[in-house]
Amino acid sequence: MTTTDRRIVWLLIAYTLMLALLPLVLNEQAFQWTFSEVGPFEQLSIAGWLGTAVIVLLRIRPLRARLGLRLVVPGVCRARGRLAQAVHRRKLPEEQLLP
Structure with missing residues (x-):
């Protein structure tokens, strides 16, 4: 795995965590619009x-x-x-x- 591949994997992990945490952070109306x-x-x-x-x-x-x-x-x-x-x-x- 190259350095670029590792960076992409970390970016995907961070993006997935952000998506998983959005329901906890946003209220229902903001979540539905998002x-x-x-x-x-x-x-x-x-x-x-x-x-x-x-x-x-x-x-x-x-x-x-x-x-x-x-x-x-x-x-x-x-x-x-x-x-x-x-x-x-x-x-x-x-x-x-x-x-």
């Missing part, structure tokens, strides 16, 4: 998936740097634009939030 469709975890997960895809394409399955960037950057920009449009157009009623 994990709802419009809350930060749901909205930031999109960026997380896009970032993971970039890491997989450029690091785990390395393409030549130029080819990889030519494929990834336009795709990420298009995905971000479509995401912004979807978020802007969608309005969620209260009953679609987590109970």
